[in-house]
Amino acid sequence: MSDLSGSPEVGTNKFIITAIILAFLIILVRTAWLCDDAYISFRVTENFVNGHGLVWNAGERVQAFTHPLWVLILSVLYSFTQEIYFTSIILSILLTLLTVGIIGFRISSSLGSAILSLLILLISKSFIDYATSGLENPLTFLLLTVFYQQFFSRKISLVTFFVLSFVAALAAFNRLDTLLLFLPTLVYAYGKVPKKMGALVGFISFLPLTFWLLFSIFYYGFVLPNTYYAKLHAGVASSDLMVQGLVYFVDSFKNDPLTLLTIVVSLILAFKSKDWKIFVTGLGIILYLGYVVKIGGDFMSGRFFAAPLLGSVILLARRPIHLTVKKYWSLLVLIFAVGVIQPDSNILSGDKFAKDRQWDVPKSGIANQRALFYQSTGLLLSKQNRGLPNSPWYRRGLEWRDGNEKVKVAGAIGFTGFAAGPNVHIVDQNALADPLLARLPAYLKKHWRIGHFIRLLPKGYVETLQSSYNVLADSNLAEYYDKLGVLTTGDIFDWQRLMEIWKFNRGEYDHLLESYLASMILEVNYSDINSPKPPGTMWKAGGTYEINELGIRIHLPQVEHQEFLEASIDNNDRYKVKFINGTVPGAECTIEDKLIPSGGLRVDTLAVPETAIENGYNAIEIYPVSGDDCYSVGHVRLFSLEKTGQLERNNGKVK
Numbered sequence: 001m002s003d004l005s006g007s008p009e010v011g012t013n014k015f016i017i018t019a020i021i022l023a024f025l026i027i028l029v030r031t032a033w034l035c036d037d038a039y040i041s042f043r044v045t046e047n048f049v050n051g052h053g054l055v056w057n058a059g060e061r062v063q064a065f066t067h068p069l070w071v072l073i074l075s076v077l078y079s080f081t082q083e084i085y086f087t088s089i090i091l092s093i094l095l096t097l098l099t100v101g102i103i104g105f106r107i108s109s110s111l112g113s114a115i116l117s118l119l120i121l122l123i124s125k126s127f128i129d130y131a132t133s134g135l136e137n138p139l140t141f142l143l144l145t146v147f148y149q150q151f152f153s154r155k156i157s158l159v160t161f162f163v164l165s166f167v168a169a170l171a172a173f174n175r176l177d178t179l180l181l182f183l184p185t186l187v188y189a190y191g192k193v194p195k196k197m198g199a200l201v202g203f204i205s206f207l208p209l210t211f212w213l214l215f216s217i218f219y220y221g222f223v224l225p226n227t228y229y230a231k232l233h234a235g236v237a238s239s240d241l242m243v244q245g246l247v248y249f250v251d252s253f254k255n256d257p258l259t260l261l262t263i264v265v266s267l268i269l270a271f272k273s274k275d276w277k278i279f280v281t282g283l284g285i286i287l288y289l290g291y292v293v294k295i296g297g298d299f300m301s302g303r304f305f306a307a308p309l310l311g312s313v314i315l316l317a318r319r320p321i322h323l324t325v326k327k328y329w330s331l332l333v334l335i336f337a338v339g340v341i342q343p344d345s346n347i348l349s350g351d352k353f354a355k356d357r358q359w360d361v362p363k364s365g366i367a368n369q370r371a372l373f374y375q376s377t378g379l380l381l382s383k384q385n386r387g388l389p390n391s392p393w394y395r396r397g398l399e400w401r402d403g404n405e406k407v408k409v410a411g412a413i414g415f416t417g418f419a420a421g422p423n424v425h426i427v428d429q430n431a432l433a434d435p436l437l438a439r440l441p442a443y444l445k446k447h448w449r450i451g452h453f454i455r456l457l458p459k460g461y462v463e464t465l466q467s468s469y470n471v472l473a474d475s476n477l478a479e480y481y482d483k484l485g486v487l488t489t490g491d492i493f494d495w496q497r498l499m500e501i502w503k504f505n506r507g508e509y510d511h512l513l514e515s516y517l518a519s520m521i522l523e524v525n526y527s528d529i530n531s532p533k534p535p536g537t538m539w540k541a542g543g544t545y546e547i548n549e550l551g552i553r554i555h556l557p558q559v560e561h562q563e564f565l566e567a568s569i570d571n572n573d574r575y576k577v578k579f580i581n582g583t584v585p586g587a588e589c590t591i592e593d594k595l596i597p598s599g600g601l602r603v604d605t606l607a608v609p610e611t612a613i614e615n616g617y618n619a620i621e622i623y624p625v626s627g628d629d630c631y632s633v634g635h636v637r638l639f640s641l642e643k644t645g646q647l648e649r650n651n652g653k654v655k
Contacts (some may be wrong), residue, residue: 010486020122028128034389039415064227066175069136069173095139123347140171164182233441262313301366365449397424406466442455480509526555567603574591
């Protein structure tokens with residue numbers, strides 16, 4: 001075989017790299033698929049090409065996508081092909097092959113480095129899964145690779161700084177948060193050029209991104225996409241998001257160990273290096289990984305590790321191989337073996353991938369998306385599926401398209417929204433595509449899933465969309481919605497609209513939301529709710545409290561340490577009870593659903609959790625977690641063991 005230390009651009013070495021790229025083509029074809037979320041962008045693409053604007057719901061200017069450059073490129077291609085399935089997959093494969101070609105032929109320092117680096121990418125589930133998911137990842141891959149190829153191969157000058165800044169701007173235009181990967185490198189490059197000219201060059205090179213952000217605030221009314229508000233302003237505590245972010249790392253290590261191991265090894269070598277270019281590249285990867293932790297990761301297993309993995313592989317490709325031939329080949333065999341035995345192997349994937357597998361979203365909320373959707377959208381099954389998602393969600397959308405109702409509510413909106421077409425307005429309960437719901441906190445009483453923060457529909461919201469008249473029940477929310485509607489549906493060139501954009505982004509209408517949110521949970525004093533109600537009392541009888549999903553908060557006159565709680569609640573529902581002491585995290589217990597022959601309210605006695613007794617509590621929250629959507633609390637009464645002498649504690653329950 002050719003010398004592993006030789007350049008991959010010459011002779012036999014060039015043939016070997018070409019063969020590896022051909023292997024990538026085979027694997028990409030065998031694993032190619034599209035995810036449900038990609039069809040959110042596809043609906044925008046179809047609307048744009050057909051004259052409805054860059055919108056998800058026709059007639060409502062909302063940026064429901066996070067990758068504008070990707071959407072625009074797809075729109076150009078779709079305008080010619082009038083077909084999105086093969087268009088997106090072929091584009092993704094071509095961009096990915098360009099990426100690995102640049103790494104193999106232009107970035108790698110030797111044939112040995114090229115083979116090692118490309119094999120890691122071929123084995124990595126994170127890289128291969130999102131090379132053809134219909135999302136923006138392959139374009140990010142190519143831009144990131146071009147950036148590093150220029151950075152490592154050229155001496156820093158004003159021309160080089162312009163090229164680097166321009167490519168970074170395009171990558172941020174493609175997905176804004178990837179700018180973190182480039183930031184330390186751009187700062188380093190700026191330090192190598194004259195400051196005034198460098199600032200001017202940087203400003204000019206970032207004009208594509210600047211124009212988009214200006215367009216975004218003019219067209220949509222906000223700089224950032226709607227998904228930013230839906231996902232990062234859902235009301236989840238920062239500490240909880242960070243814990244979930246760490247869970248995201250654990251999930252990746254369990255299902256795709258090579259990806260994280262490669263990133264770690266590459267970063268260790270980068271920070272040991274005396275080369276500042278390598279060091280600042282590693283710093284960008286660290287910065288991005290920190291961001292992933294901060295936002296809680298993602299529900300798509302491995303997706304947010306694909307770009308930092310690529311950066312790490314490029315760092316490895318730059319390094320010469322300091323291994324004996326025996327150790328080098330042993331390493332390659334080990335990596336290949338990991339690729340074969342790891343869960344849902346890329347190498348072994350085919351048209352039977354994940355077939356007949358029963359999938360439930362795990363408790364972490366992080367799912368193997370390719371396994372979930374491959375049988376619905378896999379390229380090898382495209383003839384069988386006629387290039388359409390073989391999914392009940394897609395079929396539901398077709399039914400909606402042919403139906404008479406023009407406003408529908410959905411959670412998973414990708415397949416459904418694309419199939420439903422532009423004449424059906426879909427209310428997205430996860431708020432990714434809904435401007436009002438995105439600005440309301442999520443319903444977090446139940447177990448929340450990262451990236452899927454469900455909102456409660458305000459009373460009158462669906463009726464408002466159906467009738468085009470504002471019939472929202474809450475006057476504060478109704479006023480807020482009217483103001484928001486000026487941005488999303490008003491005359492785009494109206495000067496009054498520009499003033500409303502200014503006011504919204506200054507937070508001048510936030511008080512309306514705050515007033516609405518304050519009214520959503522029912523607040524009562526203990527003295528008003530502690531009169532016992534007998535079992536069988538009608539759930540809406542006088543003196544009972546009808547509640548929504550957010551429940552009821554009962555304020556106690558003082559800090560209590562009593563050991564038992566008696567409550568009458570609607571008999572066929574399940575409730576959570578939380579004991580609160582100021583800002584101290586509340587202890588919880590559950591009232592299970594239990595039918596009683598007479599119907600109406602039933603009376604339950606609960607043991608207050610030990611931690612609540614120890615810390616004390618000055619408020620009690622009761623909220624439903626399942627049932628018939630008709631929820632009621634009759635009374636709540638506290639008492640202590642000393643007063644009864646008859647009750648025993650048993651794991652938070654009473655016997």
